Amino acid sequence: xxxxxSPSPEAMRARAVLLGxxxxxxxxxxxxxxxxxxxxxxxTKLSLLSEIAILGLVALxxxxxxxxxxxxxxxxxxxxxxGAYAAGLAAKFGMGTSLWSDPVIGLFxxxxxxxxxxxxxxxxxxxxxxxxxxxVTLGVALIVxxxxxxxxWLTGGSDGLQGVLPSAVLGxxxxxxxxxxxxxxxxxxxxxxxxxxxALVKSPFGLSLQAIKxxxxxxxxxxxxxNARLVAxxxxxxxxxxxxxxxxxxxxxxxxxxxVAFHRSADAMLMLxxxxxxxxxxxxxxxxxxxxxxxxxxNITPQYWQFWLGVTLVALVLFVRGGILGLLDNMLxxxxxxxxxx
Amino acid sequence: xxxxxxxxxxxGMLLFILAVGLCVTLGLxxxxxxxxxxxxxxxxxxxxxxxxKAGVPFLLCLPAAFIFAAALGLVLERTLYRHLYDKTHxxxxxxxxxxxxxxxxxxxxxxxxxxxxxxxxxxxxxxFSFLGASIGVYRVFVIAICGLLVVSxxxxxxxxxxGSRLRAAVDDGRVARGMGIDVTRIFAVTFAVGSGLAGxxxxxxxxIISFDPTFPLKYMIYFLIVISVGGTTTITGPFLxxxxxxxxxxxxxYYVPAVGGFIxxxxxxxxxxxxxxxxxxRAAAK
Numbered sequence: 001x002x003x004x005x006s007p008s009p010e011a012m013r014a015r016a017v018l019l020g021x022x023x024x025x026x027x028x029x030x031x032x033x034x035x036x037x038x039x040x041x042x043x044t045k046l047s048l049l050s051e052i053a054i055l056g057l058v059a060l061x062x063x064x065x066x067x068x069x070x071x072x073x074x075x076x077x078x079x080x081x082x083g084a085y086a087a088g089l090a091a092k093f094g095m096g097t098s099l100w101s102d103p104v105i106g107l108f109x110x111x112x113x114x115x116x117x118x119x120x121x122x123x124x125x126x127x128x129x130x131x132x133x134x135x136v137t138l139g140v141a142l143i144v145x146x147x148x149x150x151x152x153w154l155t156g157g158s159d160g161l162q163g164v165l166p167s168a169v170l171g172x173x174x175x176x177x178x179x180x181x182x183x184x185x186x187x188x189x190x191x192x193x194x195x196x197x198x199a200l201v202k203s204p205f206g207l208s209l210q211a212i213k214x215x216x217x218x219x220x221x222x223x224x225x226x227n228a229r230l231v232a233x234x235x236x237x238x239x240x241x242x243x244x245x246x247x248x249x250x251x252x253x254x255x256x257x258x259x260v261a262f263h264r265s266a267d268a269m270l271m272l273x274x275x276x277x278x279x280x281x282x283x284x285x286x287x288x289x290x291x292x293x294x295x296x297x298x299n300i301t302p303q304y305w306q307f308w309l310g311v312t313l314v315a316l317v318l319f320v321r322g323g324i325l326g327l328l329d330n331m332l333x334x335x336x337x338x339x340x341x342x
Numbered sequence: 343x344x345x346x347x348x349x350x351x352x353x354g355m356l357l358f359i360l361a362v363g364l365c366v367t368l369g370l371x372x373x374x375x376x377x378x379x380x381x382x383x384x385x386x387x388x389x390x391x392x393x394x395k396a397g398v399p400f401l402l403c404l405p406a407a408f409i410f411a412a413a414l415g416l417v418l419e420r421t422l423y424r425h426l427y428d429k430t431h432x433x434x435x436x437x438x439x440x441x442x443x444x445x446x447x448x449x450x451x452x453x454x455x456x457x458x459x460x461x462x463x464x465x466x467x468x469x470f471s472f473l474g475a476s477i478g479v480y481r482v483f484v485i486a487i488c489g490l491l492v493v494s495x496x497x498x499x500x501x502x503x504x505g506s507r508l509r510a511a512v513d514d515g516r517v518a519r520g521m522g523i524d525v526t527r528i529f530a531v532t533f534a535v536g537s538g539l540a541g542x543x544x545x546x547x548x549x550i551i552s553f554d555p556t557f558p559l560k561y562m563i564y565f566l567i568v569i570s571v572g573g574t575t576t577i578t579g580p581f582l583x584x585x586x587x588x589x590x591x592x593x594x595x596y597y598v599p600a601v602g603g604f605i606x607x608x609x610x611x612x613x614x615x616x617x618x619x620x621x622x623x624r625a626a627a628k
Contacts, residue, residue, distance in 0.1 A: 066432070072431060072432055072435070074435075124611065124615055127615065130374075130430075130431035130432070131368070131374060131431065131570065132570070132614050134374070134431075134435065135566055135567075135570045135610065135614055136611055136614050136615070138563070138566070139607050139608075139610050139611040139614070140611065142563065142607045143604060143607045143608060143611070146604040146607065147604070150604070262559075262563075266439065269436075270436070270439075273432075273436055277432075303447040303450045303451050304447070306443045306444075306446055306447040306450075307443070307444055307447035307448065307451075309440070309443050310439075310440040310441065310442070310443030310444035310445075310446075310447065311440070311444060312440070313436050313437065313439060313440025313443065314422070314437055314440040314441065314444070316436070316440075317426070317429070317433045317436050317437040317440070318422075318425060318426075318437070
């Protein structure tokens with residue numbers, strides 16, 4: 001990437017480290033093969049699976065902000081909802097025929113609108129402590145929620161946005177009743193965005209984010225444009241959440257104020273924490289576990305689910321640091337030490 | 343006009359009593375406790391249960407709610423909360439949200455998801471006319487009790503030995519510890535009192551706000567607004583913020599219902615941007 005005319009040994013070593021970080025591991029490849037295999041393994045659960053993929057994408061966007069840049073946010077649900085409404089409205093006014101209701105263009109509309117608002121509000125999270133950021137992101141999400149509820153002429157208010165009719169994906173695959181197209185479509189979008197996020201966090205840009213998370217003052221002192229980096233990552237994360245929202249609106253052909261509600265933001269953060277923040281796969285694993293648990297326990301009684309969610313959270317904070325992937329990391333490290341591998 | 347103002351003040355005072363414990367937790371130990379509403383809910387549901395099942399008079403329920411919530415707070419502080427003081431804010435947020443979920447599920451299981459209504463005693467339900475405005479007796483009752491509490495809290499904080507120790511611990515915990523002040527103990531006691539006040543607020547609130555299991559989540563946002571707008575370094579800051587919020591909320595719902603919570607959230611965000619330490623806070627201590 002960089003044009004180093006006469007690479008010093010240090011530069012070569014740094015290059016090797018950076019490139020080594022971005023190599024694909026076996027576990028990663030297995031993960032994606034399994035994800036694809038789900039299409040044949042659980043043919044009756046496809047709508048749940050595409051929902052998991054969408055939630056995974058939201059959790060990934062929270063991971064970029066929280067796990068990598070260290071900004072505590074309770075407002076990612078706002079961007080999810082904005083993306084859902086933007087794409088939903090586009091599809092609605094496209095009437096299922098014109099270019100406006102093309103799903104892929106819809107993704108860009110949803111993501112784009114969310115990114116613009118993310119960029120505008122990103123300046124609000126640059127100041128203050130964790131508590132202030134928490135409140136500001138939450139406040140922005142609440143304002144969006146109010147706006148969606150009040151603008152009945154545009155959003156349909158609390159009834160939700162009806163008549164979202166996306167046309168066929170790329171003009172070939174129509175959305176079917178069994179959610180086959182929806183699942184494949186969601187998974188492909190998730191994979192593409194994941195690969196981009198992966199490249200992003202393994203790049204020097206991603207490293208600088210982690211430096212900011214580690215110590216903002218020192219990072220500023222070595223000449224890093226901290227604020228610009230934070231604005232950039234917040235905007236990218238808003239785009240991701242917006243795309244996820246657009247996916248949700250297209251696959252369910254519906255958008256409701258529930259999409260911007262507080263619990264969306266909280267759930268996304270919880271999923272990430274379940275899986276492990278600061279790992280790219282944390283959000284994805286977390287969303288799988290979270291949604292499956294919700295499905296199984298929620299089917300018994302809704303209270304069961306909420307109770308065990310609470311217990312899991314308390315236990316996670318008290319006993320398991322860093323979620324499931326953090327736990328695996330620790331076990332792997334302990335195993336390596338015992339095995340004495342060089 | 344006067345009716346709305348008084349309703350708003352009553353509501354704001356109630357919010358203050360509910361939130362003041364959180365203010366201390368956040369200011370003293372720098373601990374983000376989103377589960378504060380759980381203690382208020384405990385007080386509220388205790389009152390509901392005692393009145394409906396056991397026929398205990400309402401005025402007796404108030405101290406009972408205080409003691410119950412304070413005991414609950416003390417137990418949780420000693421067993422769970424104290425492990426989290428030195429953890430990150432994110433961990434604290436997750437932990438306390440976990441507690442909120444558990445409490446919601448438990449109350450939902452025990453009482454059902456319906457809203458609970460309390461039949462107030464007759465001498466508190468009437469309305470009377472004052473300067474041409476119709477005023478509910480209960481609002482006056484709430485204002486009187488909360489006003490009394492505010493004054494005694496302020497006096498306790500500024501005049502007593504415990505108060506000065508508490509203020510020392512808030513200003514600089516390490517130095518306070520070095521001077522031989524048992525900061526851990528002070529915090530445990532303050533946490534219990536704060537929880538108890540929340541419980542009392544919950545009990546008083548049964549006559550004004552409707553109780554259902556999602557109460558801790560619904561009102562968490564209001565508490566946080568009071569704290570973040572009022573700042574955590576004084577009692578008067580959150581008090582003024584709570585009154586302001588109460589009046590703005592009641593008046594907003596009455597005059598411009600379409601705008602709803604929009605104004606309040608916007609004000610909160612703006613205040614946080616302009617003055618991250620809170621509107622009424624002293625110059626930052628740290």
